[in-house]
Amino acid sequence: MSLERSALLHRGAVASLLLLIAYCIAWELWLAPLRPGGSWLVLKVVPLLFPLIGVLKRDVYTMQWSSMLILLYFMEGIVRATSDPDRSAMVAWGEVVLSCLFFVCVLAYLRPYKRAAKALAKQVIDKVSK
Numbered sequence: 001m002s003l004e005r006s007a008l009l010h011r012g013a014v015a016s017l018l019l020l021i022a023y024c025i026a027w028e029l030w031l032a033p034l035r036p037g038g039s040w041l042v043l044k045v046v047p048l049l050f051p052l053i054g055v056l057k058r059d060v061y062t063m064q065w066s067s068m069l070i071l072l073y074f075m076e077g078i079v080r081a082t083s084d085p086d087r088s089a090m091v092a093w094g095e096v097v098l099s100c101l102f103f104v105c106v107l108a109y110l111r112p113y114k115r116a117a118k119a120l121a122k123q124v125i126d127k128v129s130k
Helices: 003-031 040-049 051-056 060-083 086-129
Strands: none
Touching: 003 040, 003 060, 003 086, 040 060, 051 060, 051 086, 060 086
């Protein structure tokens, strides 16, 4: 993968994660909160803060586990998009889009690392079996 493509995928992952954090805060406080004036559900953004530094630093391990964490936000978005009232359902689709964008960017960013790890493992197995 070219460095330019890698940088673009990293920027996409960072941007989508930051946007998802801001979007979830806005959703639960102003856009379509469960209760007028906001709700404690805004705390759902706290788990998104844990991988933020690692994603910014391009830490492969953090990006791997955060790709699994983001699936919780995808699931919440799908559930609320199909079950919440009108405005909240529309906002939920935004969460689905941002979580999918993060997921795709991270997986595409990590693909060369996975290939390199498989090649290294194959080399080790070949050396051990000789």
